[in-house]
Structures are given as structure tokens and as C-alpha cells.
Amino acid sequence: MASPLRLLLVSTPMGPIGQGLGGGVELTLDSLLRGLGARGHRLALLAASGSQLAADLPVTLLQESGVPQASWQHTDRDAPVTIPADGLLPRLWQRALGLQGDYDRVLNLGYDWLPLWLTGVFRTPLFHLVSMGSVSTAMDEAIATVAAGHPGRLAFHTAAQAAEFALPDPPRLLANGFDFTRYTCRGQPERVLGWVGRIAPEKGLEDAALAAARLGWPLRVWGLREDPAYAAMVEASVPAGTIEWRGFQPTEVLQAELGACAVLLNTPKWTEAFGNVVVEAMACGVPVVAYRRGGPAELVEPGLTGVLVPADAVEGLVAALPAALAIDRLACRARAEARFGLAAFAERVERWLLAQPA
Numbered sequence: 001m002a003s004p005l006r007l008l009l010v011s012t013p014m015g016p017i018g019q020g021l022g023g024g025v026e027l028t029l030d031s032l033l034r035g036l037g038a039r040g041h042r043l044a045l046l047a048a049s050g051s052q053l054a055a056d057l058p059v060t061l062l063q064e065s066g067v068p069q070a071s072w073q074h075t076d077r078d079a080p081v082t083i084p085a086d087g088l089l090p091r092l093w094q095r096a097l098g099l100q101g102d103y104d105r106v107l108n109l110g111y112d113w114l115p116l117w118l119t120g121v122f123r124t125p126l127f128h129l130v131s132m133g134s135v136s137t138a139m140d141e142a143i144a145t146v147a148a149g150h151p152g153r154l155a156f157h158t159a160a161q162a163a164e165f166a167l168p169d170p171p172r173l174l175a176n177g178f179d180f181t182r183y184t185c186r187g188q189p190e191r192v193l194g195w196v197g198r199i200a201p202e203k204g205l206e207d208a209a210l211a212a213a214r215l216g217w218p219l220r221v222w223g224l225r226e227d228p229a230y231a232a233m234v235e236a237s238v239p240a241g242t243i244e245w246r247g248f249q250p251t252e253v254l255q256a257e258l259g260a261c262a263v264l265l266n267t268p269k270w271t272e273a274f275g276n277v278v279v280e281a282m283a284c285g286v287p288v289v290a291y292r293r294g295g296p297a298e299l300v301e302p303g304l305t306g307v308l309v310p311a312d313a314v315e316g317l318v319a320a321l322p323a324a325l326a327i328d329r330l331a332c333r334a335r336a337e338a339r340f341g342l343a344a345f346a347e348r349v350e351r352w353l354l355a356q357p358a
């Protein structure tokens with residue numbers, strides 16, 4: 001074990017943790033805190049006030065209030081960097097600047113311009129775990145600048161995600177880690193399909209709904225209703241009763257309900273940086289039928305944990321169902337656990353943080 005580090009993690013400027021506003025970053029944070037805590041590191045998390053963390057996380061929570069940032073993925077690609085009045089983002093980073101002397105490393109989980117720009121300003125080494133692919137010209141440029149000047153400070157989840165950026169060196173890929181003790185595998189599923197994600201256009205719920213309608217199977221949907229107009233449009237596009245809305249649920253509830261699904265459909269329209277929900281389904285023994293695009297294409301192992309079909313091909317989703325149903329659910333979970341365990345993830349993160357001298 002490396003000697004313990006004092007680590008300051010800085011959360012997303014999208015809002016408080018615990019409501020799904022931070023998307024996959026919320027679970028990534030939970031995993032980082034559990035995994036790095038188990039390795040003896042001393043952890044503090046700076047996050048939006050009102051954040052709710054699991055009670056058993058080994059971390060000191062520091063909170064800042066302020067107006068959240070708009071999501072980059074729902075902003076025009078060529079839009080300028082904007083920060084609202086009373087903004088949460090500058091408050092978080094002003095606090096981090098003031099606190100840096102108490103820490104050995106600072107780790108940024110937010111996908112935003114300001115922390116990237118601050119890389120060369122901080123005296124304590126500042127690292128960035130990039131949580132999305134390319135969605136903005138200004139962000140692409142900020143990431144490319146850090147990659148050129150401080151290449152060791154950037155890490156990505158998957159090769160497909162990193163390939164979207166201009167990086168002079170091979171990227172550091174960390175995948176992600178999951179606490180498999182929080183997920184259980186159910187033997188006999190119900191005759192129902194599952195879909196999990198923020199209800200927003202880049203997640204492609206309409207394709208899964210259409211596939212479910214063609215199959216005549218119900219589609220159970222979990223996730224934050226980020227775009228209500230989009231949700232209504234998808235619901236109207238399929239016969240009534242096709243979609244069963246389950247809302248946003250904490251991991252304990254989500255995993256218990258998700259485990260009842262025969263198969264998870266994963267149909268993103270963008271380059272998913274990782275795809276937490278794909279691994280969470282596998283952890284419940286639920287095979288995944290996913291588009292061959294972005295992170296999920298690196299997560300699903302055909303025949304073992306799911307089936308990959310051509311991106312945007314609804315008929316491919318439909319045709320893949322029998323092969324997905326034939327997958328051994330216990331073996332699916334075991335394979336996912338071997339690849340995406342928490343301990344190995346924390347070790348990869350630790351190696352990254354230690355590769356750069358303070």
C-alpha cells in the first residue's frame with residue numbers, strides 16, 4: 001500500500017449529490033471514496049450544499065452553495081463558457097484554492113472549463129477525471145491544453161471517450177469501479193425489459209421504447225426526468241402501457257428492481273464516456289443489449305454479458321433478444337465483477353495520482 005495521501009475531491013457543479021443531477025459522476029464519486037478510503041487515504045469532498053452521501057462513506061463533506069452550471073451536453077457545441085451570477089462553480093474552486101495547502105492532491109470530478117484552466121495555477125497538483133466525451137468546442141480546447149501542458153493530470157473512463165479529444169500521448173484509462181456487495185443477482189427474471197438513464201435526448205430512450213413495442217414486452221424505465229418534453233414525446237411514440245416509469249431511485253432500490261428485468265436495453269445517441277448503468281445491470285445478473293458505440297461497446301462482452309448491435313438499429317435490438325435471454329445470469333455478474341471491481345479501480349486511481357510528484 002502507498003503511504004496515505006490527503007485528498008481533496010471536488011464534485012460536479014451541476015448541483016447537490018444524491019438526486020441524480022450529476023449523472024454517473026455521483027456513483028463514480030461514491031466508488032472513489034469507498035475504494036480510496038479502503039486504501040487508507042484521508043478524504044474530503046467539496047460539493048454543493050444539500051448533498052446527500054451514503055452514511056458509511058469515509059469522507060469529510062465540505063459544502064458550498066451557489067447557482068448550478070447548465071449542462072454542457074445540452075448547450076450548443078460552439079457556445080461560449082458561461083457562469084451564472086452567484087455561481088456554484090467559482091465558489092467551489094475558490095474554496096479549493098484556499099484549502100489546497102492542507103492536501104497532497106486535488107481531484108476534480110466536474111466536467112467544466114474553470115478547473116481545467118486552473119491546472120497550472122494550483123500549487124497542489126490538480127487532477128481531472130473527465131466524465132464525458134466531446135460535446136463542446138471550448139471544452140475540447142481546454143482539455144487539449146491540459147493534455148499538452150500537464151498530460152499526467154488527465155484521465156478518462158474508456159478508449160472511445162478519450163479518442164474524442166486531441167491528446168498528444170496515449171490516454172490514461174481508468175474504466176470505473178463498482179461495489180458489487182451492493183448488487184444482488186436474481187435467479188428468475190420477469191418478462192420485462194429494463195432501461196436506466198437520465199431521461200434526455202442523448203440517451204436515446206425512444207429507440208428502446210420502439211424495440212419494446214415491436215417485441216410486445218413492457219419497458220421499465222428508471223432515471224431522472226431531465227427533459228419532461230422529451231419524456232412525453234417518447235411516451236406518445238409507443239402504445240400506451242409500453243413504458244412503466246419508475247423515477248429516480250437510490251442504488252439500493254434501483255438494483256433490487258432492476259434485477260427483475262430479463263434484459264437491459266442501452267441505446268445512447270452520443271459517445272457515452274463509460275455507461276455505469278451497463279455494469280450495474282450486469283452486477284444484477286441482467287444481460288445488456290447495447291448499441292456498438294462509445295463506452296458500452298467496451299463494457300459488453302458479446303455472449304458473456306450481453307449483445308452488441310449496430311448503433312441506431314432498432315431492428316438489431318429486437319433481433320438480439322433471444323441471444324441475450326440465453327446468457328447465464330450468474331456468469332454475467334461474475335464476469336462484470338472480475339473486470340469492474342472497486343478495489344482494482346481504486347488501485348488504478350491511486351497509481352495515477354502517485355505517478356505525478358507533488
Ligand code: UDP
Nearest residue numbers: 023024027222223247248249254275276277
Ligand atoms: N441512477 C440512479 N437511479 C436511477 C437511475 C439512474 O442512481 O433511478 C444512476 C445510475 O446508477 C448511474 C447514473 O444514474 O450511476 C447514470 O450514469 P451513466 O454513466 O449511465 O450516465 P450519465 O448520466 O453519466 O450520462
